[in-house]
Amino acid sequence: MKTFFNKHGLITALVLIIAVIFVGGGFYSNFMTNQIAVHEEENKGGELNALFLSMFTGATNVEEFETTAVTKSYFKPLSNSEEYTPVLTGSYKVLNGSSEVGVIYVVTTFGKNANLTVAYGIDLASDSLTQIKVISNEETPTYFANLSTNFYIQFVNKSLDDIGFSIDSVAGATMSSKGIETGMFYAREQYAADFDFTIPSIVMTLNSLTYNLDPTTFATKPFIADVTYGDENTNVVVYLDSSFTYAGIVTGTEPASDVQSGIKSYASASGQVVTSASFVSYDAGTRTLVLISKGYNNTPIQGTYVLNATLDGVESYSFITSESYDNEYNGGYNHLLGVVPYVENNLSEQFKNGEVEIDAIAGATVTSNAMKNMINLVKLFIADQNGGE
Amino acid sequence: MARFANGKAPFLRTSDAKNSGTGVIMRDFMIGLLPVILFAWYKNGIKVFIEGNITFLEMLYPLIFILLGGVLSTLFEGLYFYITDKNVRNFKTLGQKLKVSYAVIPGLLLAMVVPMYTPIWVLMFGAFMGTIVGKMLFGGFGNNIFNPALLGYVAIGFTMLGVIGNAGGVFNASEVLIDAYGGATPLGTLAGTKVIDYDTLVAPYGSLWNFLLGTIPGALAETGSLAIIIAYIWLSIRKVIKWFTPLVYIGTVFILSWFIGMAAGDAGIWFPVYSILSGGLMFGAVFMATEPVTTPRNPLGKVVFALFLGVLTVLFRYIGNLPEGVGTAIIVMNIFTLPIDKMTAIIRAQGIKKSTIFSALGLAAFLLILMVYAIIKAGNVYSAFITFVPFIKGVF
Numbered sequence: 001m002k003t004f005f006n007k008h009g010l011i012t013a014l015v016l017i018i019a020v021i022f023v024g025g026g027f028y029s030n031f032m033t034n035q036i037a038v039h040e041e042e043n044k045g046g047e048l049n050a051l052f053l054s055m056f057t058g059a060t061n062v063e064e065f066e067t068t069a070v071t072k073s074y075f076k077p078l079s080n081s082e083e084y085t086p087v088l089t090g091s092y093k094v095l096n097g098s099s100e101v102g103v104i105y106v107v108t109t110f111g112k113n114a115n116l117t118v119a120y121g122i123d124l125a126s127d128s129l130t131q132i133k134v135i136s137n138e139e140t141p142t143y144f145a146n147l148s149t150n151f152y153i154q155f156v157n158k159s160l161d162d163i164g165f166s167i168d169s170v171a172g173a174t175m176s177s178k179g180i181e182t183g184m185f186y187a188r189e190q191y192a193a194d195f196d197f198t199i200p201s202i203v204m205t206l207n208s209l210t211y212n213l214d215p216t217t218f219a220t221k222p223f224i225a226d227v228t229y230g231d232e233n234t235n236v237v238v239y240l241d242s243s244f245t246y247a248g249i250v251t252g253t254e255p256a257s258d259v260q261s262g263i264k265s266y267a268s269a270s271g272q273v274v275t276s277a278s279f280v281s282y283d284a285g286t287r288t289l290v291l292i293s294k295g296y297n298n299t300p301i302q303g304t305y306v307l308n309a310t311l312d313g314v315e316s317y318s319f320i321t322s323e324s325y326d327n328e329y330n331g332g333y334n335h336l337l338g339v340v341p342y343v344e345n346n347l348s349e350q351f352k353n354g355e356v357e358i359d360a361i362a363g364a365t366v367t368s369n370a371m372k373n374m375i376n377l378v379k380l381f382i383a384d385q386n387g388g389e
Numbered sequence: 390m391a392r393f394a395n396g397k398a399p400f401l402r403t404s405d406a407k408n409s410g411t412g413v414i415m416r417d418f419m420i421g422l423l424p425v426i427l428f429a430w431y432k433n434g435i436k437v438f439i440e441g442n443i444t445f446l447e448m449l450y451p452l453i454f455i456l457l458g459g460v461l462s463t464l465f466e467g468l469y470f471y472i473t474d475k476n477v478r479n480f481k482t483l484g485q486k487l488k489v490s491y492a493v494i495p496g497l498l499l500a501m502v503v504p505m506y507t508p509i510w511v512l513m514f515g516a517f518m519g520t521i522v523g524k525m526l527f528g529g530f531g532n533n534i535f536n537p538a539l540l541g542y543v544a545i546g547f548t549m550l551g552v553i554g555n556a557g558g559v560f561n562a563s564e565v566l567i568d569a570y571g572g573a574t575p576l577g578t579l580a581g582t583k584v585i586d587y588d589t590l591v592a593p594y595g596s597l598w599n600f601l602l603g604t605i606p607g608a609l610a611e612t613g614s615l616a617i618i619i620a621y622i623w624l625s626i627r628k629v630i631k632w633f634t635p636l637v638y639i640g641t642v643f644i645l646s647w648f649i650g651m652a653a654g655d656a657g658i659w660f661p662v663y664s665i666l667s668g669g670l671m672f673g674a675v676f677m678a679t680e681p682v683t684t685p686r687n688p689l690g691k692v693v694f695a696l697f698l699g700v701l702t703v704l705f706r707y708i709g710n711l712p713e714g715v716g717t718a719i720i721v722m723n724i725f726t727l728p729i730d731k732m733t734a735i736i737r738a739q740g741i742k743k744s745t746i747f748s749a750l751g752l753a754a755f756l757l758i759l760m761v762y763a764i765i766k767a768g769n770v771y772s773a774f775i776t777f778v779p780f781i782k783g784v785f
Contacts, residue, residue: 010480014468018513021457021464025509032450032506033556036565039442043566 048135052092055121055131056102059094067091070193072186076110077178080271084110086186089117089135091194100124103195105187106135111179113138118180120155120187127197128159132180139176146172147180160188161200162258166265168243171298202262204229209272211377212239213384215282221247222278225267229259242275244268277373279381287311289381293374295321296366301344303374311385314378317348347371351378414681415491417627421620425501425672426455428603429610433505433561442562451505451609454512458500459493461516462537466492469525490530495519498538498676501610502669502716503545506557511549515541535723536683539673542716564606569593574606575667576706576713585653585773591663600666611669621675630679634691638674639665641699645763649707652768670702673715683723690726690733693752697729698722700759707767 052062069088076082090106102124108117116137121130132155137144147170154167165188169177192199207226212218221239228235236252238260244267246260255263277293280302287307295301301321308315319341343364348371350358358375360368430452438448470477470486477483487493496516503512519541527533545553564570573581575594582589591597594605603613625632646664650656665671678684678698685694698718705714732752736745 010478010483011468011471014464014471018461018464018468021461022510022513025457025513028450028453029506029508029510029556032447033508035443035447036506036557036562039562040565 051133051135052094052104052119052121055104055119055133056094056096056123058096059101060097061095062104063093063095065091065093067190067194070186070189072189074109074182074185077112077175077182078271086183088186088190090119091190094121102130103191105190107183107186107190109179109183109186111137111139111176112143113140116176116179116183118183120184122160122187122191124195126157126159127161127191128157129155129184131156132184134180137176139173143173144176146170147176151177155184160191160197162261166268171294200258202229202259203231204259204262204266206263206266206270207235209240209267209270211273211279211380213279213381215279215284218279219281222275223267223273224250225263227255227263227266229255229262238263240264240267242278274373274376276370277377279377282381287315289378291374291377293370295370296364301341301367301370301374303344303348303371303378305348305378307382307385312382313354314348314352314382317345317352319344343367344371347375351375411489411491414629415494417624417629418494421624421627421629422497422501422676424616424619425610425613426452426497428613428616429455429501432603432613433609437561437563440563442566447562454505454507454509455497455500455609457509458496458498458512458516460496461513462494462496462499462520463487463492465496465517465520466490466525469521473525492520495524495537495541499541499545502538502542502608502672504553504557504559504608505561506559507545507549507553508556511545511552511556514549515545517541518544531682533682534726535720536677536680539677539716539720539723543720546716559608560606570606575600575663579667579771583771585650585655585660585771587655587657587659591659597659597662597666600663605667607667608669611672614666614671617671617675624675624679630675631688631691633688634679634684634695635671635674637692637695638678638698638702639670641696642670642702645699645703645760646707648764649703649767649771650773652764653771653773655773668706668713669715673719674698677715677719683726685726685730685733687730687734687737689737690730693729693733694722694726696756697725700756700763703763703767704759708763708770 049062053059067088071085073083073085076084087108088105089108090104092104092106093100094102094104102121104119104121106117106119108115110116116139117135119133119135121132122128123130132152151167151170151173158165158167165185167177167181167184169181188199191197205228207228209223209225212221212224217239220241222242223240223244224237225240225244226235226237234252234255236255237250238246238252238255239248239250240263241247244264246255246263277291280290280292282289287309289305289307291303291305293301293303299322301319303317303319305317306315307313321341321344343361344367346361347358347368358372360372433451434443434448437443438445467483467487470483474486477486496512496519499515499519500512503515519537519539522544523535523537523540524530524533527535559574560570560572565572570593571578575590578593579585579590584590591600594600599605601614603615605612621630621632621635624630643661643665647656647658647661650660674695678695685691701718701721702714705717707714732748736749739745741749
C-alpha cells in the first residue's frame, strides 16, 4: 500500500479530488436547483397568506386545516344538464392571536371555462362571508374584467343564514358570475359540514315561472311566479322584476322578506325564462308592440312589431339598434352606415311567414339568439291576445 | 503587458528584480479580482440571504462556485502535467510547475462569467475545455492562442446553455421575485424587444446607478461594474494591464452605441452608458482583453486590437443573435493577435512611411467600414419611441 502511494499517490489524489468535486458538486448544484422550487412555493405561500389575512380585519395568522370535502353537484353556468362537483382546493383557519376568527375555503368551479378558483372568507362569529378573492382563473380576460367592485361588494358581510343566498350576475360576465356564485354555495355547504351551522331551508315549490303578458305592467314586472311555501302550503302568485326580485303581489298575501328572497333564489336558479329579452310597451290602438333584446356584447336591440288587425300575426316590423357585426357575414350591417339590419329582418321575416323553427344566421349567432328570444315573446303575446291559443 | 519589453531597444531587464516578474503580476492580478469576487458573492449570496430568500448553504454557493473554478483548472492542469511530463510526478515539482503556470486563473475567470445556477459539472466541463484544450494542448502558459477562460466560456455557451437554463439560469432567488425584470437581463430585454427605450431597458432594473453598482441581473460577477472599475484602477496603477486597452475597447462600444441609438431615433446619453454597463463588457475589457499572452504586445497593437473588439462586440451584440457578444469578440480577435502584433510592430518601428501607410490606411478603412455598417444596420434593426435625431436612419 505504502509503495503504491509513494508511486501513485499524486495521481490518485488528483483523480480523487476531481471525483469528489464532481459528485459533491453535483449534489450541491442539484440542491441549489431544487431549492428554487422550494422558494417558489414559499413565496407563493407568503403571497397567499397576505391575501388571506387581508380578507379579515384584525387577523394575525392563517393556518391550513384538514377537512373532508363535501360532495355536492351543481350545474355548470347556463346549463341545465351538465353537472359537476366543485373542488375544495384549500381550507384555512384565520386566527387573531390564538383565537379563531374565521375560515377560508378556496373553491375551484366552472365559470365560462374550468379552473375558476376563488377564496371565500367566512366569519365564525356571525356566520357570514367577509369577502371573496379570486385566486386564479382561465376566463376570457375582457369579459372577466366586467366583474367590477359592485359585483364583489355583494359578498361583503353576506349572511349565510339568508334563504335567498344568491348574488346578481354581471352582464358581460354572466358565466363567471355564476361560477363564483356556485363556489359560494359550495363554501356554505362545506362550512355547514365543518362547523356548527345549519343551512336554512324553507319548504318552497316553484309551481310556475312565466312571462307577464299584461301590457300595463310587463315593462317593470316582466315575470310572474307561482309559489307554494311553508308548513301550511301557503300559495302566492307574485310579480318579479328583471332580476327576479319581488315586485308585487298578484294573488295571495305579501310574503315575508326571507320568503321573497327565497323566491328570488328559486326563480333565478330555475332557468325557465330568459331575461335577455323583455317587453317595453304595447299600444292597443296601433297594435304596436315594442320589445328589447340583448345582442352581441349586450348591445340593446329594440324591435317594434305591428300586429295585424286580427291580432294573430305580424303586419310589419322595424328595429333600432346600435349593434354592428362583421360585414363579411351575410351582408351584415353597420348601423353607422345606415345599412338595414339583415339578421333582425331575416329572422322576423321567417317568423312573419309562419315558420315554426326559425333558422339562426351563421356568423351572427348571438344576434340570432337575441332575436329568437324576442320573437318568442311576440309569439307568447300573440297567443295571449288570442285567448292563450 | 507592462513587464514585457515592447518599446524600442535598448531594454532594461527588470523581471529578476525584487517585487517584479510574472509572480508579482499574478499576485496583483488576483488582488484585482478580489473586489469583483466579493461583490459577486455579496450580490448573489449574502444580499439574497439577508433578504431571507435563501438558506445559509445556498448563500455559500456563489463563493464556493468561483473558488471551485480555480481549483478545477488547477487540478486539470496538474493532471495534464502528470500525464505528459515524467519529471513532475511528485507534489513538489508539480506544485512549482502549477505556480509558474498560473493554473488557477482560467477556471476562476470562467466561474465568474457564467450564470449563477450553472451546475458544477458544467463548470468542470468548461474548465477542462479552457485549461486542457485552450491552454495545455497549445503548449501551456505563454503559448496559447485563445484566452483559456473564454474558450471554456464559449464551449459552455455553445453546448450547455439549455442545461444551465434548466438548472435555474442567471437569476438569483431575490431577482426572480421582481416582476419588473420580466425574466430577462437588460441585454436580453434589448434582444427581445428590439426597442431602444429608457423605460423598457433601464427603468425595470431601477436606474443607471443600479447598472453601475451591479445590482442588476446577469452572470455571477460580470454585473459588478463598480468593483471592476476599482480593479481596473488597481491593475493600471500596478501596471499589470495597460490602462488604455479597456478604455479604448469600452470607449468604442460607447461611441458606436451612441450612434446606434441616434440612428434608431434616441440620442440620449443613457443608451451608450447602458451599453457599457450591461453584460460582460466591463469584465471582459478589464480582465480578458488585457490578457498578456493572447493579446497584442505593443501599445499600437493593443489599441488596434481594442478598437476591433469594440466594433465586433457591437456587431455581435446588436446585429448578430448573441445578446452578449463580448466573449465571442475576444475569442475571434485572439486569432488576429499575431498579425496585428506584426503589422503594428512594423508601423511602430518604421513610422508612417510609404511602405506602411497602405497597410495602416487599409486597416483604418476596414475598421471604419465595419463601424459604419454596424451603425446603419443596427439603427435599422432597433427602433426608439422618441424621435430625436434620426439623421442616419433612412439615409441609406
